[in-house]
Amino acid sequence: MNPENKRDSVLCSALALFAERGFDATTIPMIANSANVGAGTIYRYFENKEVLGNTLFQNYVVTFMKTIEAHYSEEQSIRQQFHHLFRAMVLFTNENEHALYFIKKHSGAHFLNEESREDFVQLLNLFRSFFETGKEQGVIRELPSEALIAIVYGAFLELQNLVRVGELVPDPELLSGVEESLWDSVRHHS
Amino acid sequence: MNPENKRDSVLCSALALFAERGFDATTIPMIANSANVGAGTIYRYFENKEVLGNTLFQNYVVTFMKTIEAHYSEEQSIRQQFHHLFRAMVLFTNENEHALYFIKKHSGAHFLNEESREDFVQLLNLFRSFFETGKEQGVIRELPSEALIAIVYGAFLELQNLVRVGELVPDPELLSGVEESLWDSVRHHS
DNA sequence: TAGAGAGGAATGAATGTTCATTCCGCGTAG
């Protein structure tokens, strides 16, 4: 996001700081400072720190879902659907630095309100229904969908974190290697 | 850990709370209350909150490494070594509730001191050398070891979290299914 | 066209609250 106004500037700085240090370890003055804005200005746009956190969380969960849905079609083979899911995750990560890591780090956080939690459940449901279909077709491994999600989601986010801190460079070769690895972890092997 | 004295009681309560809510969102009075101890008593045993956090972190990272090493032998085949690594992770998880999740959640936290960070690097090195050997033998997929670690570590911890919150029951069938899934994600496929 | 004035936006010092940490009086074991 290129901050074109103070509100966006606050959101943008808060996202980076929350992802880096966590919600609780980030202070309002830090955010104000990083956004080049007075502390009071933040309260013109957000009722309080929690609202700011929830706004960010919901924004990005919804954006993530849209990214997935935009690249998704139930017509295709499960393998192709998986490819699109994976590409959507990569795309979202590229277009929204810090966002996926912020979501992951705070998906169980205490400051989240009901709406944020529901949005997150919906996101998981996208993945769940994919795996359910795959298992019905005998293409996906017979494990609880929760477990399959955890494997792909956990592995991907841990990788994304390495990229974030610069320990890994996401060139095409690495990406396709990772996609294959994750696919092998969830597919049915005969 | 069965708290037999006040110090252990504090450690035990702090571990559970840090894992649940995170270091920053956990207050000293919360810990004192949960440990059935006065707030001041905590300071008889730990210089301050950071020291308490680092003590826990180092304790469990070291215990985790010991658990792994106790079940490890370089003589065996890579597949067998992987099995032992996996069982060690499960074992450690069973014997030390909350501990692995605490480690994961805080492995990049700002309160960690140099020593804690070094211990964590050592832990990762255990995994790294396993994967390096495996790649040399052509048994493990050609991906950077960092990436392989992230996949196994990320997936396992996300799963362990599901178990922790009760969404998944770790029966033997599930465990061996997960082990196979993770093995398929890192092994070389011909 | 210049200048005054209104109204919204922005600021950061001031406020009240919450927390880590300290301190002191109490009880208990030796």
Place this chain on the structure above:
DNA sequence: CTACGCGGAATGAACATTCATTCCTCTCTA
């Protein structure tokens, strides 16, 4: 009786939040 371990109220620092004031920009007037 004494000394050590303990609890929890007391303290001060750091924080989220508020608000009186300033600053900007647009508009209306002479």
